[in-house]
Amino acid sequence: MTKRNINNFTIIILLIIFVVANMIVFALFRNSRVDLTHDNIYTLSDGTKNIVKNLKGNITLKLFYSKTDAVTLGYLKNYAERINDLLSEYKTISKNKIIIEQYDPLSDSEEQEWADRYAIQPIPIPGGSSIYFGLVGINELGDEQVIPVFNPSREEFLEYDITRLIYNLGNPKKKIIGVISSLPIMEAGKPWTVIDELKKTYDVKNITTKMSEINSIDLLMIIHPKGLTEGDLFAIDQYIVSGKNAIIFVDPYCESDLSPAGNAMAVVQMKRDSNLDILFNAWGVKMENNKIIADIDKATKVNTGRDIVPYVIWLSLGGEDLAKNDVITSKLESILMPSAGKLTINAVKGITYTILIKTSQKAETIESSSLSFSSPEVLLNEYVCGGTEIPIAVRLNGLFKSAFSKGIKEATTSSNVIIAADVDMLADRFSVETQNFLGQKIMLPINDNLNFVYNAVENLSGSNDLISIRSRGTFARPFLKVxxxxxxxxxxxxxxxxxxxxxxxxxxxxxxxxxxxxxxxxxxxxxxxxxxxxxxxxxxxxxxxxxxxxxxxxxxxxxxxxxxxxxxxxxxxxxxxxxxxxxxxxxxxxxxx
Amino acid sequence: MKNIAIIFKREIAAYISSPIVYIFIVFFLILSGVFTFKLSGFFEIGQADLKSFFGWIPWLYLFLIPAISMRLWSEERKSGTIELLFTFPIKIYEAMAGKFLAAWAVITSALLLTFTLPLTVEYLGKPDVGVMIAGYIGSILLSGCYLAIGCFFSASTKNQVISFIFTFVNCLILLLIGFEPFVKFFEGLHLPLWLLTQISNFSFFTHFANIQKGILDVRDIFFFVTFICVSIYCGALILENRKAE
Known part of the structure; x- marks a missing residue:
């Protein structure tokens, strides 16, 4: 053999070694990596680790992915691999309490029947056929939880979605959230996204203020309370004094309150404010019904058709405006609050107050009555800089006193109440956008508005682990300088x-x-x-x-x-x-x- | 190792005195600026990240790196210095590695001279610094792979144009095999599923895109590093064949 032949032979051997070595490494080193992203979005968080480590029984995760049929969809393939990697990491952390099974549902196969039976959504692909790409979790009691379809644009929330599924299977008894609202947020067929999402983890119920009913819930949520009687207020008061928690959204001018349809004049004259002043008074908090916050520093840009102008009453809050020392807001990045109200704190003994969301120092208040007739340009022109930061959302923690002279007068166990002076932040148009993913409608958050609610609900109903996972996604990194x-x-x-x-x-x-x-x-x-x-x-x-x-x-x-x-x-x-x-x-x- | 350092220094000295390197760097910087700002609309998008810059890197390198690599060995052959080089007590793969590292250093310097971009992003907003660093690491590794292919073909042929074209075409193929149209093409050939998956695992693009996200995965780094080593060593073996001729 000449030197030349030896060299050529070596080249071929080297190429074969290169290919084989890489194939082995691809297969073996699935989770060996350094995550350089700021929030470590590609690494399992401590919250997930806690939830997974504390699992009592086994959970089986069945991944349905039409590997064969989806071979032409390159972006899905990469995402499926990422999910595979992630699932094997869950398995390792759980010390094999999580069992992973994979299925490739070909058309007319038994796997496809199972996918349909678990309500995994078929995704139509070009060429007329459909593929499956979803996950089913089953616990030892036989409870099922499903992610009907994995959407690559929700990648930032992938860990949260899977961990929530595992959490729900590990804690099969759902907590009950009682909702009191004057808005059609739970209307059959088209509930607001905020309620829809909460229902995935909790038992969400529309409740009245009957004592028996209010006492059976784990957490009370009040959204835009209008026309409550003294009896209703008394029931809420007693619920809080008994040491339970509540999340309250009130508003001096709720843009989403559109009850009387048809008559334009009636819509203009309609009262759109809500308050719980009798209770707030006893708790040391006040919101003026006719004052709305305007803040040039936090104004949201809107297109008026003629020009793009800052709308001074639509507040885009982030960074310094959100409390960094409270678990609810510490990881949030952007909150949008349209026509929010001003909270004033007159501290009451026994209660501590944490301001969760506040404005910039340039904020002022304007009359809500002027809103119906003023365009963003007019509001901008009439804007006068204020001089102090105004609280918009506050957490109250401590022993509450009753606002009434009857019933329990003073609490013996402490409660947490979160009050936010804006209801619109929960509305779909200010919190989510609808995206079409291969024919499926998917709601994607456009800011942290709903995360604020979920964090508050989880914190007040006793699971902080899920919070640390959710608030990790970053939405946008705008040019602040511009x-x-x-x-x-x-x-x-x-x-x-x-x-x-x-x-x-x-x-x-x-x-x-x-x-x-x-x-x-x-x-x-x-x-x-x-x-x-x-x-x-x-x-x-x-x-x-x-x-x-x-x-x-x-x-x-x-x-x-x-x-x-x-x-x-x-x-x-x-x-x-x-x-x-x-x-x-x-x-x-x-x-x- | 010592010999590699000697060749490296000799090459770097040659690069500093050659106008071609300056032209290469200026070309690269101007093109990347124009592409990022004018074609991708970096400022108009208003996002504090470097996606619009790194998105162009594989395509910019596709033209620029073969231009650098094509003259690695053919110049030596033309001027006859190759015979002189081989009379020294230096192993061929050492000469190859020295030349490769010097050229890689030049390309990396050109890339690092885009430092004004991360500074701009930092000035404009709050970027994810980790993701930017990952972007640079990915780009350096990608350039190493292109250059290693270039070294191989420069050693294989005397003709610079042929070296350029072969390097270009091979880089392009290895870039595109992770892309949908190509996967479809392979599917048309009725290749089995495992093979299709493996083919796209050997695409530069798959690994480059992974690192761009901000993850340094052992699999991606291993692929790039072994690719570079194998290509250079094969290049050295080819050169040895030529020497024997």
């Missing part, structure tokens, strides 16, 4: 824009007031003086409009300038330095020669 520039520009040009708009309105009014005579054929006769005056006003109006356009252009200019500078720096700065450096080296070398 938002700041836009805000500054808005404040800077707002005044000038306002003056110009007023001027244009005045000119329009004056043009209308000019007397016009009418001739025989009913056509207007305009004298030369009047004509001159009209032209003068029109000219003035044109100038003002032109200036207004310039001002609006300037609003965007600062942002565009920043974009151009960053493009230039990132694209040309270093190349220029390298060119100069290269030239200097070249010249020096030439001189040396």
């Amino acid at each position: 938002n700041e520039i836009e805000r500054t520009a808005e404040l800077k040009w707002k005044e000038e824009e306002k003056q110009l708009s007023t001027k244009i309105d005045e000119i329009n009014a004056r043009l209308k007031e000019i007397p016009v005579k009418k001739g025989k054929d009913n056509n207007p006769i305009i004298g030369s003086e009047i004509n001159e005056e009209i032209n003068k006003y029109r000219q003035e109006r044109q100038n003002a409009q032109k200036k207004l356009r310039e001002v609006r252009l300037r609003l965007r200019q600062d942002k565009e300038e920043l974009g151009n500078i960053l493009f230039a720096v990132n694209t040309f700065l270093i190349p220029m330095i390298i060119c100069i450096l290269g030239s200097v080296l070249y010249i020096k070398r030439k001189q040396r020669k």
